[in-house]
Amino acid sequence: MKRSRSHLARVALLSLLLVLALAVGGCSRPLGQSGEGGIEPAAPVAPEAPVPEAEEPTEPDVALTAAAGAEERIQIPVGVAHALSGPIAIYGEPISQGIELAVKQINEQGMLGDGREIKIYQEDTAGTKDQAIAAFEKLINQDEVVAILGPTLSNSAFAADPVAQEADVPVPVIGSSNTATGITDMGDYIFRTSLPESDVIPNTIEVVKEARGIEKVAVMYGNDDQFTQSGYEVFVDALQANDIEILTSEPFAKGDTDFSAQLTKIKNLEPDAIVASALAEEAANIMVQARQLGIPQEVFFIGGNGFNSPKLAEIAGDAAEGAISGAAWFIDNPSPENQAFVEAYRAEYDADPDQFAAQAYTAAMVLAEAIKNAGSADPADIRAALTEIENFPTPLGEFSFDENRDPVHTPVVLIVQDGAFQLFEQ
Amino acid sequence: MSAWDLFLAQLPQQIVNGIWLGSVYALFALGYTLVFGVLDVLNLAHGSVFMWGAFFGLLCVTTLGLPIWLALPVAMLGAGLLGVLLERLTFKPLRQLSLGVAVLWLGFLVALVGIFRLFAPLFNWGLVVTGLIGILAGLWLDYRGVRSGPPRQSPHLAPMISSIGASTVLVTLSQAAFGAQQSRFPFDTFPNRVFTLGPVAITLLQITIFILSLLLMAGLSYFVFRSKTGKAMRAVAFSERTAALLGINVDRIYLQTFFASSALAGAAGVLHGLAFNAITPFMGAPVELKGLTVIILGGLGNIGGAVVGGFVVAILEVFSVAAGQSNFRDAIVFTLLFLMLLVRPQGLLGRSLEKRA
Numbered sequence: 001m002k003r004s005r006s007h008l009a010r011v012a013l014l015s016l017l018l019v020l021a022l023a024v025g026g027c028s029r030p031l032g033q034s035g036e037g038g039i040e041p042a043a044p045v046a047p048e049a050p051v052p053e054a055e056e057p058t059e060p061d062v063a064l065t066a067a068a069g070a071e072e073r074i075q076i077p078v079g080v081a082h083a084l085s086g087p088i089a090i091y092g093e094p095i096s097q098g099i100e101l102a103v104k105q106i107n108e109q110g111m112l113g114d115g116r117e118i119k120i121y122q123e124d125t126a127g128t129k130d131q132a133i134a135a136f137e138k139l140i141n142q143d144e145v146v147a148i149l150g151p152t153l154s155n156s157a158f159a160a161d162p163v164a165q166e167a168d169v170p171v172p173v174i175g176s177s178n179t180a181t182g183i184t185d186m187g188d189y190i191f192r193t194s195l196p197e198s199d200v201i202p203n204t205i206e207v208v209k210e211a212r213g214i215e216k217v218a219v220m221y222g223n224d225d226q227f228t229q230s231g232y233e234v235f236v237d238a239l240q241a242n243d244i245e246i247l248t249s250e251p252f253a254k255g256d257t258d259f260s261a262q263l264t265k266i267k268n269l270e271p272d273a274i275v276a277s278a279l280a281e282e283a284a285n286i287m288v289q290a291r292q293l294g295i296p297q298e299v300f301f302i303g304g305n306g307f308n309s310p311k312l313a314e315i316a317g318d319a320a321e322g323a324i325s326g327a328a329w330f331i332d333n334p335s336p337e338n339q340a341f342v343e344a345y346r347a348e349y350d351a352d353p354d355q356f357a358a359q360a361y362t363a364a365m366v367l368a369e370a371i372k373n374a375g376s377a378d379p380a381d382i383r384a385a386l387t388e389i390e391n392f393p394t395p396l397g398e399f400s401f402d403e404n405r406d407p408v409h410t411p412v413v414l415i416v417q418d419g420a421f422q423l424f425e426q
Numbered sequence: 427m428s429a430w431d432l433f434l435a436q437l438p439q440q441i442v443n444g445i446w447l448g449s450v451y452a453l454f455a456l457g458y459t460l461v462f463g464v465l466d467v468l469n470l471a472h473g474s475v476f477m478w479g480a481f482f483g484l485l486c487v488t489t490l491g492l493p494i495w496l497a498l499p500v501a502m503l504g505a506g507l508l509g510v511l512l513e514r515l516t517f518k519p520l521r522q523l524s525l526g527v528a529v530l531w532l533g534f535l536v537a538l539v540g541i542f543r544l545f546a547p548l549f550n551w552g553l554v555v556t557g558l559i560g561i562l563a564g565l566w567l568d569y570r571g572v573r574s575g576p577p578r579q580s581p582h583l584a585p586m587i588s589s590i591g592a593s594t595v596l597v598t599l600s601q602a603a604f605g606a607q608q609s610r611f612p613f614d615t616f617p618n619r620v621f622t623l624g625p626v627a628i629t630l631l632q633i634t635i636f637i638l639s640l641l642l643m644a645g646l647s648y649f650v651f652r653s654k655t656g657k658a659m660r661a662v663a664f665s666e667r668t669a670a671l672l673g674i675n676v677d678r679i680y681l682q683t684f685f686a687s688s689a690l691a692g693a694a695g696v697l698h699g700l701a702f703n704a705i706t707p708f709m710g711a712p713v714e715l716k717g718l719t720v721i722i723l724g725g726l727g728n729i730g731g732a733v734v735g736g737f738v739v740a741i742l743e744v745f746s747v748a749a750g751q752s753n754f755r756d757a758i759v760f761t762l763l764f765l766m767l768l769v770r771p772q773g774l775l776g777r778s779l780e781k782r783a
Contacts, residue, residue, distance in 0.1 A: 261752070265436055
């Protein structure tokens, strides 16, 4: 008797579940569709990624010879492969905006001359290796672009750049956010406009040593993250090159929140400054705890690109005052090219550009200059013209490529004053 | 300065660092060990409840504008209720099915659908509200024992795996709600006072957290060893069947245990967030690992053991850094843990497995 009752209960329960599930499934359909309509605008909108039509005169050879027809605008196809979806899209978005802004200016001002203009073919890499490879293959084989700007991540670059380098007709690639070592070693068609940490950090140390005369420092670094670990190695080399004594090197792990043990040790060693190869959020906590432990404000912090975030002052507050950081670009840099760029970007997107946008803008501008100088839309000619770029005025400063196709320009040194980064005046 | 002099010079401050870090570890481990002691289940979602506690506290301070001394109990209550929900959603169905559990799960799924599709506002809010009503109705039905099924047997590891799943859901939800970025309590949440006593610098916040932790630990001990509910908990821990025969409502004891354990996790979360300015959806995982070390070291299910273990692990960590080995900090802690388990497999204060309660 009891058994059959519990059995009954179970059957009743199951059928109830089923009915409810059906009801939910049924009523969610029409409304779900209206929901889908709502999500569209939220997705990053690729501004113009039309399917190329066969009639369009996008053949590079045509562009070369048709220069005589002054009325007709000749379109030079350029590929843009950046992360527009996924977690990396927060970087990919300013990058693609920087490129769009540059291309808009190039075409409006007729920078290429002879009625030629750049036409963008945009592909989403989603921040993954395989999507980056697929994007590169489509851009090269289907859209027949003469150059590619991208990809967003160094990891994607290691995967996708060889596609362009080893194509039947190799295509130059300009990365604007890849800072890892060895990117341009992949081949003679690979360029970048993003200054690696190994250029930014030594400059920072040199400038600070000259201005403040520091002699001994303590170093803290994240030892389980490639970015902070390689930053640490560059710091050590730069400190040694400038005859600055390293009192101790204290590692920490990703996700650590308590740094007081390391900082207590550092406090007793009485350094002139503390070098931290850390991301902004960790660095901010290190600063707060250092001040709590009584490390005086005169002992300032030095960091690399990781410091370069508004989060630093937001989390650390007063503890961040005086922190010094190197960077490839600074928004308030007074050079006319930079001011013009920042103004145009604000007018176009109603937001402040970041370093990624500036470097991407520079990449597009440098490419346009090379296409103009080459007087040709042949990838090989463009590559040759890129290597000859020298002291070209950009928002990053006077820009050149060195013999390894890495960027050459003077990095900036910044200091936190009144809760925000300012240019470091010696 | 020789290495030894350096070590001595920093010794007083390092001891202070260790004691106060230990109090945070201990507070976290208390709730962890409580659930293990009573239910014999390793609740791996404890770290996520801890994280949600920190966010509850943060919301109280930023959105509601409550002072921190009021935000702490509210966050504890919120985390406690979250723990209750967690128990009913992930552990109860493995022991026993009931109509309430079914309604609860349905409500939860409906709410999830609503939460993850917040782009047609009215419709989704409707779903979320319906889901929440379902959850409440399910909890009530379950509490009243309406149409409860027979006890179920589940594989030994099932509750633990189930709690891993719950943990993932909780982290994802908080990521959706608050973003992956690090937040902190506003600067004026707690007065920033530093006392300097010779070589030692200590903040008012550290002293407060230490005292609060001690109070909460004392409160829990009193609750478990003196109160009627606490005695019932220990009875259930000793033998579920005997306790049931003696007229103890075992199911209700489970709920109370989860509430107490999760409220402690919530308190630990708020204090951790205050202390280290780092509230993120991922703050639970590292503490969870430390907490596990602490309770194994102290003796699984042993409340005193969790306290002692917390301080031992923290002091060991701090000293391995002080002695010059920040690189090997965790390796040193775990090596000592291994050695300890060789000598005392039941942990520092653990009794033999049979009489753990």
